[in-house]
Every structure is written in C-alpha cells, then in structure tokens.
Amino acid sequence: MNTEQHYAKLTQVFHDVFDDESIVVHPQLTADDVDEWDSLTHIRLVIAVEKAFGLKFSAAEVERLRNVGDLVALIDSRATH
C-alpha cells in the first residue's frame, strides 16, 4: 500500500471516528482544525488507526506526532519495513 492509499484509508478512519464525512485529511491537518478532536478522541483515533492498519505504536511515537503528515509517515515507515 502506498502513501496515497494510506491517505484514503486514513480518511475513512477519520470519518468513522469523528462521525463526519466532510473532514478532508491532508498532511497539515491537526487537532486545531477539527472541533471534535480533543484528547480523548485523539486516543480513540490512534487506536482506530492501529486497528485499521494492523499496527501497534509506542507511546513515544504517538507523542511525537504533530500532524497527519507525521502520522502517515509513521504508517509508511512501518508498512515498508
């Protein structure tokens, strides 16, 4: 699966977690851009991403994420190793 496919899959995860199909997932997207993206929803999002991509992140990896671009880079790095 390439980066473009990861964004497509991630978009579906975002729509499910936030129950909002209008969210456009792009590299610069952050919690500041989505009203419902609070600390608890962030946890639910991370868990949903892990489940969707069949991955397990560490606490340090999650803490380093600054935006969706970082998240996709993390997914990409796991998918290619």
Add this chain to the structure above:
Amino acid sequence: MATARQLELADLTEGKKANVSFSITEQQMRQFAELSGDFNPLHTDAAFAQAKGNPGPVVYGALLIAKVSQLIGMELPGRDGVWASLSLDFKRPLFVGQPAEVEGTVTSVHPATGLVELGIVLRSQGKVLAKGKAEVVLG
C-alpha cells in the same frame, strides 16, 4: 480520608481485578434524593415500592455508579486514572441495607495512549445487579 492507590500502566495487566464491598444506607438514599432532586417514590416510599413488588425502596442506579466511581478512583487504577466512559446495563434491583460489591477486571491495556478498558460487574448475594464496561486513561 481514604487514600487512592497509585497503579501504573505496568501494573495493569489483563485479568487484574479489584473490588469494593458496600451496602447503601437509608441516610445515603435521603442524601442522594436531595442531591439529585429525584424523589421518585420507588426510591423514597417503602409502601409504594412494596406495592410494586419490591421488599423495600429500590437503591438508585446512580448510587451503584457512585460505587463504580469509588472502584476506579480509589482502587483500579486509583489516583492517576481519568474516567473516560462507562456503559452499564442494570439487571436486578438492589435494596437498602443489602450487601453488594462492585468488581472491575482489566480487559485490555493500550500502552501507546494509556487507555485501559475495564469489565464492570455489580453483584449482590451471588446475583448480578449490573454489568458493563468502563474506559480509563492513565496519565
């Protein structure tokens, strides 16, 4: 005042349990009626409760949830947990003065986020009063 336990993520392995034993007094029922504004006679009027087929006033469901709060806030995981969600199905009523317990069991731990899922069961005299699950974030 009681002191909350301080369990860490590493202490919370799947299957770990904790419980709190309790019974609800008439005074606690009166205090909760005042606090909540819920004076439904099923909870406040013994004759009414008996006419509905109960041996006495039915303990407020929210008081059972209060004991879940004690379990999470004081025992599992205690001081460093933040309660994130609760779903609970009530199966049977509890009556004033009846001994009961609430038990929590760790069902999953998510190290990357600190989210811990607990199975929650309330029992009295060997029968399940309520059953559900709770999410707690350890921070």
